[in-house]
Amino acid sequence: MTSLSLSLGPAALIQLHDVLICLAKFSETVAIEAEPDVLRLSALNSTKTGFASFAFEKEVFFEKYAFSARGDGRSGSSLLDRFFCQIYIKALLSIFRGRIDRNKDTAVERCDMEIHEDSQQTECRLTVKMICGLGVIKSYKLTYEPAAIQHAVFDKSKATSMWAADPKFIKQLIDHFSLSAEQLDMYSDSSRAVFTSFTTKIMEGKEVLKHPVHTSVAADKRDFQDYIVEENMHVAINLKDFKAIIAHAETANVTVTARYTRPCKPLQLEYKFEGVNAEFTIMTRGQADIDDTLTSSRATIPRQTPAPIPVSSHARTRPSAPSTQMPPPPRRSRSIRPLNGSSTQENLSQRAGSERLPASGPSMEFDSLFVPADDDRQWDEMNEQEAEPQDILGWDASGTQDAFGTSLHDTEPAFSRQDEEPEDETGLPPTQRLSQIRHLGLFD
Amino acid sequence: MEPLFSGISNNAHHLYSLLSCIGFAPKATVQITPDGLRFSVEEGRVIQGLAFLDKSLFTSYTFNAPSDTEADTNESSQNVTYPHFAVSIAALLETLKIFGINEITEPNREKSITQFSGAFNAPALLMDRSCTLQYAQHGSPLSITITEAGVKTTCELVTYEPEEDESDIPLQREAIIMKIIMRSAWLHNAIAELDSSSPTILKISACAKSEPYFALSGAGGPFSESTVEFSVDTQNEITNGGGGTTQNTTAPSQKILTDDGSSRARATRAKLAPTVTETFLVSPPSSMGERIRQNYRFALVRKAARAMSVANKVSIRGDRQGVLSLQFMVELEDGNGGVGRPVGAGVRGPSGPVCFVDFRFVPLLDEEEVEMSLDAAVE
Numbered sequence: 009m010t011s012l013s014l015s016l017g018p019a020a021l022i023q024l025h026d027v028l029i030c031l032a033k034f035s036e037t038v039a040i041e042a043e044p045d046v047l048r049l050s051a052l053n054s055t056k057t058g059f060a061s062f063a064f065e066k067e068v069f070f071e072k073y074a075f076s077a078r079g080d081g082r083s084g085s086s087l088l089d090r091f092f093c094q095i096y097i098k099a100l101l102s103i104f105r106g107r108i109d110r111n112k113d114t115a116v117e118r119c120d121m122e123i124h125e126d127s128q129q130t131e132c133r134l135t136v137k138m139i140c141g142l143g144v145i146k147s148y149k150l151t152y153e154p155a156a157i158q159h160a161v162f163d164k165s166k167a168t169s170m171w172a173a174d175p176k177f178i179k180q181l182i183d184h185f186s187l188s189a190e191q192l193d194m195y196s197d198s199s200r201a202v203f204t205s206f207t208t209k210i211m212e213g214k215e216v217l218k219h220p221v222h223t224s225v226a227a228d229k230r231d232f233q234d235y236i237v238e239e240n241m242h243v244a245i246n247l248k249d250f251k252a253i254i255a256h257a258e259t260a261n262v263t264v265t266a267r268y269t270r271p272c273k274p275l276q277l278e279y280k281f282e283g284v285n286a287e288f289t290i291m292t293r294g295q296a297d298i299d300d301t302l303t304s305s306r307a308t309i310p311r312q313t314p315a316p317i318p319v320s321s322h323a324r325t326r327p328s329a330p331s332t333q334m335p336p337p338p339r340r341s342r343s344i345r346p347l348n349g350s351s352t353q354e355n356l357s358q359r360a361g362s363e364r365l366p367a368s369g370p371s372m373e374f375d376s377l378f379v380p381a382d383d384d385r386q387w388d389e390m391n392e393q394e395a396e397p398q399d400i401l402g403w404d405a406s407g408t409q410d411a412f413g414t415s416l417h418d419t420e421p422a423f424s425r426q427d428e429e430p431e432d433e434t435g436l437p438p439t440q441r442l443s444q445i446r447h448l449g450l451f452d
Numbered sequence: 453m454e455p456l457f458s459g460i461s462n463n464a465h466h467l468y469s470l471l472s473c474i475g476f477a478p479k480a481t482v483q484i485t486p487d488g489l490r491f492s493v494e495e496g497r498v499i500q501g502l503a504f505l506d507k508s509l510f511t512s513y514t515f516n517a518p519s520d521t522e523a524d525t526n527e528s529s530q531n532v533t534y535p536h537f538a539v540s541i542a543a544l545l546e547t548l549k550i551f552g553i554n555e556i557t558e559p560n561r562e563k564s565i566t567q568f569s570g571a572f573n574a575p576a577l578l579m580d581r582s583c584t585l586q587y588a589q590h591g592s593p594l595s596i597t598i599t600e601a602g603v604k605t606t607c608e609l610v611t612y613e614p615e616e617d618e619s620d621i622p623l624q625r626e627a628i629i630m631k632i633i634m635r636s637a638w639l640h641n642a643i644a645e646l647d648s649s650s651p652t653i654l655k656i657s658a659c660a661k662s663e664p665y666f667a668l669s670g671a672g673g674p675f676s677e678s679t680v681e682f683s684v685d686t687q688n689e690i691t692n693g694g695g696g697t698t699q700n701t702t703a704p705s706q707k708i709l710t711d712d713g714s715s716r717a718r719a720t721r722a723k724l725a726p727t728v729t730e731t732f733l734v735s736p737p738s739s740m741g742e743r744i745r746q747n748y749r750f751a752l753v754r755k756a757a758r759a760m761s762v763a764n765k766v767s768i769r770g771d772r773q774g775v776l777s778l779q780f781m782v783e784l785e786d787g788n789g790g791v792g793r794p795v796g797a798g799v800r801g802p803s804g805p806v807c808f809v810d811f812r813f814v815p816l817l818d819e820e821e822v823e824m825s826l827d828a829a830v831e
Contacts (some may be wrong), residue, residue: 099675102648143727144638144644145664145687150676 009126010091012042015072016119023069024257026105027062032097034060037159037362040134042075042093042123051097052158057291058249059160060251068283071118091125095134095154103136103148116140123152160289162276167267169241171201175257175264175279181225182251189223193244193294196237200226205247216395233263243271243292251276253288260284271295455477456518456535457484457587459510461593464583464598466805468507468548468786473759473809474501475541481614482594483536484587486515499752501759502810509784511804518590537587538612539594547596547607548583550566587611593690599748607774621812623769623777630658630665630744630770633731636683636780639768640760646670647754649678654750655689656776659743665726670750683727730765737772746774747816756780756811763809774815782807 016024031038033053042048047070050061066073072375077089120137133292158223181203182192189205193194204224228237257264260281268275271294278287461467474480474493482488489505507513518535535785584597593608646654651670669679725732736744756778760766762779772774784804 096675099649103676103678107649133809140686142638143683144642145681145683146642146678147681148676148678 010077010123011125012075012091012123013072014047014074014121016069016121018116018118019069020069020071021104021119022114023260023282025101026256027284027286028097030103030252030256031060031062032101034058034249036097037094037155038097038100039092039094039155040152041090041157043090044075047073049233050157050159052160053249055374058246059289060253061159061287061289062316063285063287065283091123092155092157093132093134093152094157095150095152099150103138103150108343117153160274162267162274162287162289164267164276166268166269167276168266169237169243170234170265171232171237172263172265174430175254175261177227177231178254178264179258181227182247182254184225185247186221189221190245191244191293192247192250193242195225195242196229196235196239197240201229201232201237202226202390206244206259229428234265242294243268243275244294245275245290245292249288249290250277253286256286258287268292290427324342355367355445454516455514455586455588456516457585458514458688459585460512461583461585461735462581463784464548464581464749466807467505467583468545469762469784470503470505470809471541472545472783473762474503474811475545475758476501478540478757479538479612480541480544481536481538484515484535485534486517486565487721488513488664491541495755496751497621498762498814499755500622500747500812501756502717503810504808504810506805506807509807519721529661532540533588535590536614537590537594538614539609543609544594547598547609548596550605550607552592560763571802598799609690614782621775621814623775623812624771624773627772628769629734629740629772630768631731631733632658632729632768633765634729634765634768636760636766637740638682639730639766639778640757642668643754643760645680646750646769647757649673649676651750653680654748654753656746656748657743658731658734658770658771660724661742662679663719665732666729667726672750675769682728684724685727731767731809744770746770746776748776748813752813753778757813774817776813776815778811778813779812780809782809 018443028038031049031051034053035240037051039050039052040047041050045066046063047066048061048063050059052059064070075089075091077091116138118139120135120139122135122137123133125132132151133260134150134152136150140146182205185192187206190207191205193204193206202224206222210254256280257277262279262428264277264279264282266277268274271292274289275292276287276289280286334429353371360416405411461526471480471491474491476499477493477495479493481492481494483492486507488507488509491503492500493502493503494500542786581598581600584595584599586595586597592611594611595606595608597604597606599605643654645672647791649670653670655669655671656667657664657669664681664683667679667681669677671677679795690752734744736742753776759778759780759782762782764783765781767778767779767781781808
């Protein structure tokens with residue numbers, strides 16, 4: 009039985025609304041993690057190149073916060089003093105929307121939220137109660153779903169470049185960029201910090217190259233509160249993400265700090281205000297340093313080659329929404345094309361290897377945060393559990409076939425019984441030649 | 453020849469405010485009576501909106517009741533006494549706002565949350581306007597003449613024969629089991645709140661004896677269920693005496709609002725009525741148990757949102773059969789620069805004429821109940 013109950017004051021409610029708006033720019037769902045001292049809302053974008061996380065401190069942000077978890081063996085919520093689930097952001101936004109300028113009799117005085125999860129019950133509901141003036145109580149029951157939640161971990165101590173600035177100042181800089189610009193390149197040039205917006209994508213379907221407009225804005229380094237950046241190192245990030253972050257930092261009116269090391273390594277933007285700790289980890293692109301042997305540059309390692317994946321990769325590659333992003337391989341491979349002469353296992357593993365590509369999302373050109381890692385590029389797998397057989401079906405194409413072939417083999421009959429055409433029920437592999445079975449007397 | 457009906461109003465905005473409340477369907481049936489014009493709009497026989505333009509809204513109101521001639525005998529068997537016809541309400545509304553009422557009220561229409569503000573802020577420029585409605589005889593068009601600063605605009609709206617079997621949704625006045633009067637803004641707020649989860653069904657639950665006393669909830673939405681409950685605000689009842697916050701300033705105004713029967717209001721308060729209600733009478737028949745539960749289609753109730761935002765008070769009534777009646781009391785500005793927001797309307801005394809807009813809804817029946825009644829019918 010896990011239970012979480014918390015109360016928010018009107019001011020915190022507005023902040024929560026702002027946070028949700030910001031998270032909505034990253035993903036459709038928000039992951040909620042409750043721990044005894046902190047509540048964290050996070051969102052990972054679909055290409056896994058941007059991760060936004062807001063941690064709310066128990067003492068400061070909430071009027072009341074109580075969390076109790078007892079490991080009940082239920083997957084997803086056990087083992088640790090922690091509860092997590094995910095909710096469709098739009099559903100949450102529709103509740104928290106428009107609370108800001110309602111200075112009327114029935115303005116919200118307090119907001120109570122509760123989650124009670126019991127393995128004996130099937131209902132997954134987040135209860136939100138708005139206690140308003142004049143005895144009006146608005147309550148909502150939201151459906152949530154259990155989910156594995158991933159965190160991007162960023163080692164601040166390893167960061168070599170850093171700047172900090174007022175979001176209003178940054179806003180002034182990025183206001184110059186065109187609306188269609190997608191990427192933001194930043195580098196340091198002697199006494200100036202230069203921000204350049206540019207576009208890389210070809211318009212889908214139209215085959216028309218967008219005008220490659222580059223807009224550069226140079227700012228004096230002294231306008232930054234801190235500016236310690238390696239000279240002439242170009243680091244590019246997604247402009248849309250950056251705008252979303254700056255927009256939220258502006259509402260919170262706090263200094264934003266950016267930390268990064270090199271291109272193609274994550275960059276972190278961070279700020280803190282009133283018990284909220286906001287961290288955004290974004291993948292960067294740019295000219296990776298070729299001398300740096302540690303860096304997995306795109307030029308040296310083609311993306312098609314499955315990258316070396318650590319032992320726990322099966323859990324790592326578990327996406328936050330397994331149903332959509334990771335279809336069970338056996339079913340798919342069999343339905344897409346008939347089996348040829350090769351063995352089933354081999355065939356499956358080939359498919360698995362080739363299907364790894366779409367899993368990394370449409371913008372393959374950009375390094376995903378999931379590219380195997382060195383020092384500062386690790387994923388904190390918060391859901392380290394005993395590996396379930398299904399999990400071994402992960403896209404670990406680098407592993408030997410034996411590593412997961414057996415488990416594939418085990419699960420496959422279940423699928424085929426459900427989905428295959430009747431002819432499979434003869435029990436004979438379709439690869440067997442007709443001539444081979446003639447002497448059985450069936451076809452003589 | 454004398455026209456059958458002729459009315460002159462010097463405030464087209466009044467007419468517009470009232471008629472826009474029921475502008476949810478293409479056509480309205482108009483009935484001309486000696487006391488005023490009765491506009492009725494219905495859709496699928498499950499929702500009906502009624503607006504009564506009282507005689508007092510017109511500076512001149514002439515109704516020449518038809519003598520027992522051809523016009524009368526041609527009428528349908530119902531309502532033979534008064535002439536009635538159907539007219540496009542959308543066209544009528546367009547006509548009434550031809551001089552720019554549009555700009556004043558229209559922005560409020562879409563924004564469900566901020567709908568309260570500005571609906572009555574008719575600037576003085578509307579005042580020099582006269583609006584003449586004329587219906588010459590049976591079958592002739594409804595003629596609307598708007599005169600403003602020497603510009604005269606005449607619109608002739610085609611009138612249609614009303615549908616033969618048109619009849620009101622019956623509300624059994626002698627079998628009212630629920631009557632709740634409250635500020636319309638609270639109801640509007642609640643409906644807007646529920647609307648955000650896009651529900652399909654509105655559930656009304658009322659009970660005089662146990663909590664929740666009065667609750668509206670939306671079900672069938674894709675992500676969530678939401679409920680707005682009107683409960684007893686014990687905390688504020690106590691704090692109303694002291695302090696100087698905004699809430700306390702409105703509390704006395706509530707008592708002014710109930711001046712017609714404040715003692716009764718207190719009496720009901722003693723019987724544990726929600727804080728926002730002025731009247732809270734729930735007396736279900738013993739067969740229904742203590743609690744009244746009734747379901748309505750949310751999309752239909754939402755059609756009354758415009759009326760909710762414009763009106764000052766609402767009387768929510770339900771009869772034994774579950775027919776829901778929302779009667780809205782609309783206090784019209786008399787236009788003397790009254791700029792008070794309708795939300796705080798209770799502070800002001802009623803300045804302009806008071807009109808009523810009535811909505812009736814047919815309940816959604818429980819499937820089980822339907823089955824039971826069918827079974828009963830078979831037996």
